[in-house]
Amino acid sequence: MPTGAKLFLILSGALLPLAVIAVFATLQMTRITVEDVRSRLRVTANESAHALAIELAGDMTALRVAVRALGTDPADAPSCARAQGVFAQQANSGTRFAILDPHGTLICGDPIARAANPGKTDRGIAAAILPDRGLVLSITGPRGGNTARAFFPASFLSMVAAPTTRATAYGSVLTDDRDDQLVLQAIPGEQSFDRLETSHIDLGVAGLALRTTTRSAPITSSFVVALLLPLLMWAAAAGIGWFVVDHLLIRPLRRLRAAVAAFTPGEIIDPVAITSLPAQEIRELGDTFRAISRTVALHEAGLAEGLVRQTKLTREVHHRVKNNLQVISSLINFHARGARSADATAAYASIQRRVDALAVVHRNHFAEMEENRGLNLRGVIGELAANIRATAADISMSMRITLDVDPYLVTQDVAVALAFLITESIELATSCDPSAHIRVAVTPSDADATKAVLRVVSRALVDGDLLRELVKSRYGRVMEGLSRQLRAPLHHDPLVGAYEIPFAVQGRD
Template sequence: MPSSPSPAEIPSDNGPGSHAPATNKNAWMRGTASKAFFIMMLALLPLALASMASSIWSLRSSAQERYDFLAAAARQDAGRLSTDIQTIRTALRMTSGVLVTDNSSGDICARLQNLFAAMTLPEGINVAIFDRDGKVRCQSTYDAGMMIDAWKKHRPVMDQEMGDIMLSPELNGLLIRSASRDGSFLALALYRHKALQQLTHDYHEQPSQNRHGQSLALLHGGAFLPITPLINSKDNAPVTTIDAPVADTQLILRLQSTNIVTLNSQWIWLLMPLFLWVAAVFLGWLVVRWLLIKPLMALNHEVAAYVPGQILHPPHLSRLASGEIIELGNHFHMMSHSVAAHEEQMQSALDRQTRLTREVHHRVKNNLQIISSLISLHWRAASDPQAADAYLSIQRRVDALAVVQRNHYAGLDEELGLRARPMMNEIASALKMSARVQSGQAIDIAVDCDDITLHQDVAAPIAFMTAELADQVIEHAPEGLFTLSLLRLENDQSRARFALSAPVFRRAEETENASPTELYERVLTGLARQLRTPLGYNAEAGEYHLLVPITG
C-alpha cells in the first residue's frame, strides 16, 4: 500500500518554485485577513469621503452663519448707537433752545441729565452748555472744562471734517456737539466709555471680562476708541472683523470676534471621518481575524499534518471563534474516524489479496516444475533421438518461464519488479545444462546485464526469445559464443536494449534450408509484437535486438 505524504511533502498553494521565506514575507498580503481589510477599506471609503464632504460643508455653513450673526449684531449695535447720538443731538438742541428763550429755566439741566441717565447709566453721558461768552450755563458733575478744552483743541478738525461728532481718547468717550438755532449757545455731550459698553450684551453683567472673544471699537477719521478690551493678539485663532457704519455720521463701529473653533479643532473635525474610517476598517479586520482567520489557521494546521489512518482531533478554539468553523472541525474529526476505519478495511483486504496472489504464483511455480519433471520423464523414456530433442526443446522453454515465475515470486514483497540480472544468469545456466545433455558439449554463453528490474509481462517474452534462439545455437553451432545483453539506454532511463547474438545467426541466411530460421524469426516477431516494439536484426553481427521498458 503506498504511503501517504507527510506534511512536509504536501505542496503549498504558492505555485512551483515557491520558498518559505517568500511565503513568510508575503503571507499577510495574500491572506484572507488582508483581503478583507482592503475590501472593507474600499467599501467604507465612499462613506468616509461623504462624511468629509459633509464636515467641510458644515464648517463652511457654520462659519457663514457665524459671520451673518456677527454682522447682524454689529448692525444692531451701530443702529442703537446711531439712535442714541440722534437722541442726544435732539435733546441738546432743544435744551439750548429753551435756554435761549428762557434764561431762568432752572431745572432744565436736571431734566436733561435724567433723560441721559435713563438712556444709559447715571453719569454715562455728561453735558456742558456754554453761551457766547464761554460761561457754563448747564453742566454735569463731570469737569466741563475738560470738555471745552477738548472741543477747542479739535474744533478746526470738527468743523472741516468730522462735523458734530468726535472721538476723544483723552476723555475716553465720544464727544457730541450741538447748538441753538441762533448759535448763541453751544452744547457738548460726552458719551462716556462705560455707557458705550452697554452697546454689547457681553458686558451687561461683567464688562471687565471678554468672555466670548469679541471686541467693539469706534473709528472716526484717524482716531480709535476701544469700547471693550481688544482681543489678545497672541492667540492663533482666526479673527473675524466686521465694520458697521453708524448712520448719518462718519463713525465706524468695528466688531472683532475670535472663532471659538480653532484651526486645529477644524482639522480634527475635518479628519475625524478618516479616523473613524480607519478605526472601522481595523476593527472589522480584528473581528475577521479573531472570528475566522485564526480558527481557520489552527484547523488548517491540523488538517495539513493529518495522515490517512490517523484520527484528526479538532484544535482548541477560543469562544470568539465562529461556530461554523468549530462545527467544521468536528466534521473533520468524524471524517477521520471514517477514513481510519476504511483504511483498516482496505489494508485488511490488501493483505488478503497479497496472500492470495502469493499463493497463485506459488502454485504456478510448482505446476511449471511438475510440467518440467513430466517432460524430463518423457525425454528419458523416448527412444527416438528427434523426439528426445523435441522434449528437451520444450523443457528449455518451460524452464525459462519457470525461472521468470520463480524470480517474480521472490520479488513480490519488494513491489519493484523482477530483477533482470539474476534471471538472465539463471536462464543461461539452465541453457548450458540442457545443451550439455542434448549435444554432449556445453555451449559458451556470455551475459551482459545491468542491474535493472522488469515487469513480469516483459520478462516472460525475453525468456522465451532466449530459449527460442538457444535451440538454433545448440542445434547448428554449439561451439560458438552465445551473447545475452540487457543494457539501460543512456538517453532514456526508462528503457533498455535487449540483444541476442551468435555466429550462427550471421550464417543463417547463407544456409540452403532457411525454413527453421523463418520459424524462429516468426516466433521472435510475435513476441516483439507482444512487447509493442519492433524487432531489429543485424545480419553482419548476427544479432537480434529490441527495446524493452524497465521499471527501475
C-alpha cells in the same frame, strides 16, 4: 449571523463616516485650488506672451523698414540711424542687429554670426533658438536683397516676459516649431514630483510660442487633511479587520488545523476546543472533520483487513504457480529420460527449457513482489543462461554463453517476452551450430533514454541456407510474435549474425 456579514457591518459602521468626510474635503480642496491656479496662470501667461510678442514684432518691423530703405539706397544713413535708435534701448542687455547686403557685407549694425538651421519663415521672419544663449530672428528684403538679423539674449527676453505679479513663482520657456527650447525663467526649487499647470501661447512671430508653468497647488490644511484621512481610514480598517478576523476566524482555524495535523489514520478528530467560538462556520467545519475522520477510520479498518486477505491469497497463488511449473518441468524431464529416440529427447529438452524460462521470470517476480520495483534483468538472464547450459544436449556441451547485461528493471510482461526471445535465439543458434559461442548483451538505447536494447550475437546466426530454413519452418513465427508483444521490430544483421530489439525499461537497479 454569518461571519462575513458581521465583518461587513462592523467595517461599514466604522469607516463610512471617515470616507464621506475625506471625499468631500478632497473634492472641495481640489476644485478651489485648481481653479485659482489656472485662472492666475492664464492671466500671467497672456501678459508675458503679449509683452514678448509686441517687443519682437516691433523690433522686426523697424528692421524690415530699414532693409527696404537700404535696399533702394545703400547710403541711406537716416534709415540705419532709426534702426540703431530702436535697438539702442536694449543695447545694454546685449541685444544687437546687423543688416547685410546680398554678398554678406555689413551695411548697418554690429556683426552677428549666422544662426544654424533657422526655422520656417513666418511673414518673412525666420527664427533660430540658441540654447542657453538667446534668440536670432532674420528677415530678407524684397526679391532676395538685403538681409537683417537680430540677436536677443535670454536675459533680455526673460526681463521682457517677466509678469508684473511676484506673489507666485512662474517658469517660462520659449519654443519654436522644431521643439527647440530657450529657458527664460525656471521655477525656484522645482522637483520632479511637483504638480504643475502649463499654458502654451503662440506669439505669432516666426512660429515662436511661450510655455508658462507654475505649481498646481501649495500645501494647505485642506490638503493635509485629505492626505491624513485615508491613512486614518486604513489604520482603522486594519485594526478592526485584524480584531474581527483574528478572533472569529484565524484563531479557531489555527486550533482546527492543529487538531487535523495531529490526526493519524484510524483515529477520530474531536475538536472540543473550538466548539465555544463565535464563528458558526468554523464550528460546522469542525463537526464535518469529525464525521469524515470517523468514516475514514471505518474504511481504514476495512481496507487493512482486506489487504491482509489479499496478500495471503496472492502469496498462495504464486506459491501454487511455482509448484505447478516445477511439477511440469519434472514431468517433462521424466518423459525425456524414457524417450526412445534422440529426436524425442531433444524435443522434450527444448520444451523444458521454455518452461524453465517462464519459471525463472516467475521466481524473480515473486521475489520482487513486495517492493514492486520491477524485475532485474541481470538476475533473470543470468539464471536463464545457467538453466539453458545445464539442460543442453550432449552434442551441445561445448556451447558457450557470454553475458553483458546492465541492471535494468522491467515489468513482468517484458521479462517473459525477453526470456522466451533469448531462449528461441539460443535454440536457433545451437540448431545451426551445437558448439556455437553466443553472446547476450543488454545495453542502453542511443535513440530513447527510456529504452534498452537486447542483442544476441553468434557466428551460428550468420545468414545461410540452414538458418533460413530453420527460421522459416520453426523459429521465425515465434520470434516475430514475441517482437510484437514487445511492440518493437526485431532486427537481424545477416553479416554479423546478430538479433537485436529495443524494449521499455522502468529504470536501473
